[in-house]
Amino acid sequence: MKEQIELANGKLGILIPGLGAVATTMIAGVEAVKKGLAHPVGSLTQTGNIRLGKRTENRFPKIKDFVPLADLNDIVFGGWDVYEDNVYEAAVNAKVLELGLLQPIKGELEKIKPMKAVFDKAYIKNLDGKNIKSETNKYDLALAVMKDIENFQKVNGCSRMVMVWCGSTEKYIEETDVHKDIYSFEAGLRDNDPMISPSMIYAYAAIKKGVPFANGAPNLTCDIPALVSLSKEMGVPIGGKDFKTGQTLMKTILAPGLHARALGIRGWFSTNILGNRDGWVLDDPDNFRTKEVSKLGVLEDILRPDANPELYGELYHKIRINYYPPHGDNKESWDNIDIFGWLGYPMQIKINFLCRDSILAAPIVLDLALFFDLAKRANMSGIQEWLSFYFKSPQTAEGLRPEHDIFKQLIKLQNTLRHMMGEDLITHLGLDYYQDLVEAL
Amino acid sequence: MKEQIELANGKLGILIPGLGAVATTMIAGVEAVKKGLAHPVGSLTQTGNIRLGKRTENRFPKIKDFVPLADLNDIVFGGWDVYEDNVYEAAVNAKVLELGLLQPIKGELEKIKPMKAVFDKAYIKNLDGKNIKSETNKYDLALAVMKDIENFQKVNGCSRMVMVWCGSTEKYIEETDVHKDIYSFEAGLRDNDPMISPSMIYAYAAIKKGVPFANGAPNLTCDIPALVSLSKEMGVPIGGKDFKTGQTLMKTILAPGLHARALGIRGWFSTNILGNRDGWVLDDPDNFRTKEVSKLGVLEDILRPDANPELYGELYHKIRINYYPPHGDNKESWDNIDIFGWLGYPMQIKINFLCRDSILAAPIVLDLALFFDLAKRANMSGIQEWLSFYFKSPQTAEGLRPEHDIFKQLIKLQNTLRHMMGEDLITHLGLDYYQDLVEAL
Amino acid sequence: MKEQIELANGKLGILIPGLGAVATTMIAGVEAVKKGLAHPVGSLTQTGNIRLGKRTENRFPKIKDFVPLADLNDIVFGGWDVYEDNVYEAAVNAKVLELGLLQPIKGELEKIKPMKAVFDKAYIKNLDGKNIKSETNKYDLALAVMKDIENFQKVNGCSRMVMVWCGSTEKYIEETDVHKDIYSFEAGLRDNDPMISPSMIYAYAAIKKGVPFANGAPNLTCDIPALVSLSKEMGVPIGGKDFKTGQTLMKTILAPGLHARALGIRGWFSTNILGNRDGWVLDDPDNFRTKEVSKLGVLEDILRPDANPELYGELYHKIRINYYPPHGDNKESWDNIDIFGWLGYPMQIKINFLCRDSILAAPIVLDLALFFDLAKRANMSGIQEWLSFYFKSPQTAEGLRPEHDIFKQLIKLQNTLRHMMGEDLITHLGLDYYQDLVEAL
Amino acid sequence: MKEQIELANGKLGILIPGLGAVATTMIAGVEAVKKGLAHPVGSLTQTGNIRLGKRTENRFPKIKDFVPLADLNDIVFGGWDVYEDNVYEAAVNAKVLELGLLQPIKGELEKIKPMKAVFDKAYIKNLDGKNIKSETNKYDLALAVMKDIENFQKVNGCSRMVMVWCGSTEKYIEETDVHKDIYSFEAGLRDNDPMISPSMIYAYAAIKKGVPFANGAPNLTCDIPALVSLSKEMGVPIGGKDFKTGQTLMKTILAPGLHARALGIRGWFSTNILGNRDGWVLDDPDNFRTKEVSKLGVLEDILRPDANPELYGELYHKIRINYYPPHGDNKESWDNIDIFGWLGYPMQIKINFLCRDSILAAPIVLDLALFFDLAKRANMSGIQEWLSFYFKSPQTAEGLRPEHDIFKQLIKLQNTLRHMMGEDLITHLGLDYYQDLVEAL
């Protein structure tokens, strides 16, 4: 497959609806890394290795030396937000990064000013910025975003672009007729259908312009039939949703482990406290519902209660998110897991994660941008299931259940890269077959 | 390979040096399970499934229906201990299982009385039982154990036997000349060499009698060249060491997850409190040292600081075990993990595991006994690396580093079973190759 | 004052609306203690001591040897519930105490059968028992309860009685006109005023019959002007509300300590998981509101943000209760406290309390019953502020702020006992005055 | 007593052996507070209030407006250390305070340079500074310290001085003959008796010069008969030892609360991780022993197992301190408390304190300095028990048991202040006596 991948020549524009805590932490980080001021910890594209060939070959290159990724120095950032703050101001307000780190890159960050947003208060009650497009028809709004994309490309001389939604979580809605196919969707845009959210408008505009689109929030966006089929038609990679960080990350690490050992689980209680703008938006029950649904799915897929009813048939899973201003962006989670072992004897595991939400999410945004750009150049279109590794609620082809086990997700990601580059996944079927298989991981 | 496996006909004798908390919990559990009083949670041989063939084949049999394992009803238990308590009394003293559960199987348990032990106070200061063999020469002691094995087989009409060391942790020693080959070892036995521990004497006797031997404690036992080569010569499977439970189990689940996401780790502090006899033995610094060495290795293998110096180069790993009587067998662990992410920002994960040590260890003893017996019938001899899944400190062929990642260990175990039964591991090399690979896991 | 206290001759009837987890744990415990099967840990009346006189006098009697309390052998239990289960059945269902403990007292417990309850679904949606009085007018219901009280006294030959509300938490309501005085209240009873709750009907009936009344739940009950003035008129001691257990108990211990050291507090997040019937009732937001209000007050009183604005002016206090069936009665709480010290530097305290709700509440019910009976015999009427020690939300005379600091509450309780018995509180005003003061505590 | 207190005119010299983390955090803080850059949180002398008179009088002045304390602007700092770093450098190395805070007071801090220390490697193995007095005889060393004190006073024009030991914890020793009286002690100085530690030499020098001495570390220092009697003779207040911070602070808050409720305690396990120089010194078992003994005493005094054998008779108390570099000065503690309630049912409390050691200790140093100066001016000499509030292991008159309950300690402190100023402690003995008593607290 190798020969089919276009090289990463020219500039890559990373376009971001929602220049809040996550986006600004990512952008500031990339600028700091470019200046040698900090290390891109947590990013596989920047720091990860991949094992190739047989155990004895001892080949273990950096991922970025193995597949043709855009160089950090070729990236240009742009975005939209309902607030007018430039990226420096927004980063300061987000209180994620220290001033000492932001100071030396102030110039770069100040230059990035948000374009006017497509916004609808019906989807996010707790925000009230003024930097909003004036069009009142949804189709016109989509056209305006396409215009923004074109301008951005021209002004910045980009050879390629990707879009990653880092906007606030929109309220919970379910798929309806307007989302069924591209005809009903475009009609809905023209009729201002209330079931078309702002995030869908950005996604539509991106796909129409041939720009890959990834959704970092849990809201219904590109995971509707209309946009899935459009993406295939346009040859555009899409995917989502909801960056896998914090508590859910831990869950998809731990649950496969307990399952591996055939330990039973009776209950899993997860609570979170966070005090940033994201937390404030999620304090609204409609918006929390979107997040809750996204977070609840992971255990069922990993544990398969149907196959193991004695172990997981009565699992009670509860998730709470609490707005708690004293913590700011330092989201903290506390989990209580009621497990049972031999003869049904109960045990408990408690996990307290003092995490920094945006610090965990930022490298995901970068990796997704670079991998979606790679996918586009490799002529991959539609849903990119191989990037499930990064999402709480991975979008899959219709009818397929998502894979949540982070270790299987990682194998999938790595094997896709090997496959792209024409590397043998497994070469020997001899006696020590399993050994090689394991070594290939 | 399938045709080579002998069927599990006749009785299997499970012989256990050390009829303490772990052993009696396992034995009582098997009896309770046989009577339908309880469920063998945590045992892969009894409850686990294995995926076969391609995703679409939908084959997902129980492991025990897939490979020919001994039936629980064909098992006979025997063992040695320095105390005279029968298994019922020992189980009551261990305070792991409730009296309500022990009552209905009292008869079966009382029948199992410990044979006189090979014991040496120099290896375990904190014990002083009287049920001890009177021979004073180590070679004679080995012969006496072989005699015990023969008698047991005769009296119980066993067609096969396995031995699993569940004795207390012996003091820390390092390999010396006497362990180098079987000649020096046997000479050492005759000369009463102080570097030959009681557990080695049991292991030697077992291997000489063609009985597979697994070591559940962290002491140096069958992981010496003398016994490794003897096991190959005699066609006997061996392995160890130190059942992977509690805190280390969690570590080998969590560390691969953090590593997958390229998150850095600065420090990992692990402390334990436990109040059972095992804890009392480990309160002696010499014996604790044995356990400490066994527990310390896991992170290095998983994280590979050499390949990721920026992420793991400065990892400070500290482990403490504290004897704390109020908790009895309910070992509790507390871990503080200092991680860092994007741009080096620090975060913390704290895990509090209210565990029951013997409840986690008991199904491991059972699985090991059944899998070692299977290996013997499959003509596998020497170190059984594919059972690393069950050990804190897996024994490997010389020069190979152990695999600690529990997910890779599981793949290894499952693929060995598939291989044994002649199942294709991977069949298609087509476009959706990686999909199949993942599904095969 | 000593001579005024009537002795505790004859039988004391303890009447309990709500024979659920707390009540049955208390009753079963008293029976077990009477049989010498268990120890009344947590009860000051049964195990506490009190220091008397000067340090050098070395007088430190048991409280029950100091003040004339009813003997456990003179107690008779009765009660009402909306379910028909007798106390043995209810105790088994509550799953607080082991069957092994309940077995030997089964006979005593089975004899106690709930009288038909005054119940109103409007106040507790999540219950639907059938053991309910048929009267439809609230005044008639009150008369029916009075009749129950009379019958009980006659049948059991009681010389005195007390009533302790252990019923479920009723929905949140605020004081209105109907609660203002006894005329409007009695009119309301006759008119079936919706603002008169079942618990108020029990309280009214008790007070009218001269029976002391204590409220263990957080609902508005005897803390309305109508019942306060009636209690004074009738010479009946009353008080409440909401037994101080678990998380709030910890809060009123810890907050005074942090305040003593002038440490600042920015946030206090408290979450709970519990899975018993109490939890199920509190899962309804209306009923949770009642509990939340009761729990929120404690910090403000102890920390006095007005007097220490720099330390406590911005304290964010949040409380959550989550219904989580896997835990049953084993309520578990987790607190995160954001404190700050010297120069404003932040620190965190996290408390995880694996508590047993009813085990903590049961001795409180007993102590309250015995102390309210004592108060009656000492001619004390109206609100018994000196028993604030036992309540989350202590009822006070109008205009007075409640005391929440558990150490000040204890001093108050002990000094009231000393005062009742004519003991000097402080005798010397000499140089070592403060020493004596402290010793007297 | 009021008239006897000399006013706080002129400069107060605070002399500190040990200019490490605690001392520099205190000094930097005072300088920052003086410049209005930060708030002296945690200091009672700077922020605390005291209630006076009857409840209705509503008098609640700041402590510093009530008793005549030295003003922060009148303080001059000096000290000794084995390292040559000035206070700015030492504060930077200690990594407690941010550079942003230290910058504006750099000038003030740089001026404070440590005098050459009295040091003895036999008492602290893990240190090896070079800023050490050259005298080899202990008596000569004492004279040299006295000389330092005189010089300091002259150069800085101090009207009064106090000394607070903030040096590292010395190794564990027990009282012997040389400590028995001042004759044997002075002989020991001359003979270089190995049982006379450096800290004792500083204490002796201070007392001889009429300078109050407080010991912030757990080592045996002024708590020997020789120095106690000397202090009385010289009219000098002394006291110690071991600043009460972190885990022990929490213990003396929580234990009185559990005791108040008559809850039983079976076990209390306390572990700590810290990575500063203090932790490094305590990593030596000899020095840890000193700390351990200091920390172990608190529970026994508060719980009085003799008076409550059923509740506290079997309490198992264990304390661990672990050197863990990743945490630096951010000492973290984890406690597991096994309690039991009604009928003996077990519960658990776990406390995780993410504390900053020096942030908690700094205001204690300041308060002690100011209160010891006050005591001197009030003609109080010998052991100042009323300051037990600040110490883990309060020094008491011979034969008296220390008071550890922080709430009783606070009453003692406040009543001493009231007594000093001639305020009535309690005025009314009428019916509402206990009310007044409580209000007076």
Ligand SMILES: NC(=O)c1ccc[n+]([C@@H]2O[C@H](COP(=O)([O-])OP(=O)(O)OC[C@H]3O[C@@H](n4cnc5c(N)ncnc54)[C@H](O)[C@@H]3O)[C@@H](O)[C@H]2O)c1
């Ligand atoms: N941080 C994490 O760990 C994490 C993990 C998973 C998902 N997420 C999701 O990522 C998103 C961003 O998180 P954050 O912490 O940066 O939140 P944030 O509140 O700091 O930033 C979101 C920004 O989006 C802007 N916005 C909202 N609607 C918009 C619109 N229609 N057009 C343009 N801008 C819009 C807001 O004004 C805000 O500035 C959220 O949806 C969050 O749920 C975050």
Ligand SMILES: NC(=O)c1ccc[n+]([C@@H]2O[C@H](COP(=O)([O-])OP(=O)(O)OC[C@H]3O[C@@H](n4cnc5c(N)ncnc54)[C@H](O)[C@@H]3O)[C@@H](O)[C@H]2O)c1
């Ligand atoms: N429980 C776990 O989770 C776990 C995990 C890993 C390893 N282990 C190891 O398993 C072993 C057993 O643990 P346990 O909790 O049952 O301990 P235990 O103390 O309850 O039982 C050990 C028994 O071995 C006996 N023994 C000691 N030396 C012997 C000898 N030479 N010959 C015969 N008997 C001997 C002792 O008398 C004792 O009865 C220990 O070494 C322990 O470290 C346990």
Ligand SMILES: NC(=O)c1ccc[n+]([C@@H]2O[C@H](COP(=O)([O-])OP(=O)(O)OC[C@H]3O[C@@H](n4cnc5c(N)ncnc54)[C@H](O)[C@@H]3O)[C@@H](O)[C@H]2O)c1
């Ligand atoms: N357990 C604790 O630690 C604790 C602490 C503080 C307060 N409380 C309060 O004590 C009360 C009892 O708690 P619990 O755990 O025993 O709850 P529970 O649900 O087990 O018992 C309450 C009982 O009251 C009965 N009931 C409800 N309404 C009634 C009515 N009108 N008349 C008669 N019976 C009625 C219910 O049927 C139930 O059996 C609750 O209000 C709870 O909030 C408990």
Ligand SMILES: NC(=O)c1ccc[n+]([C@@H]2O[C@H](COP(=O)([O-])OP(=O)(O)OC[C@H]3O[C@@H](n4cnc5c(N)ncnc54)[C@H](O)[C@@H]3O)[C@@H](O)[C@H]2O)c1
């Ligand atoms: N920080 C706390 O919460 C706390 C609480 C209780 C007690 N303490 C005690 O306070 C003391 C200081 O703690 P720290 O964190 O500042 O420690 P630190 O190690 O940072 O500072 C101690 C300083 O004392 C110096 N020193 C040692 N021996 C000396 C001597 N003979 N003469 C002069 N200087 C000497 C060392 O060189 C070092 O600079 C320690 O004994 C500690 O145990 C601290």
Ligand code: NA
């Ligand atoms: Na919660």
Ligand code: NA
């Ligand atoms: Na420890």
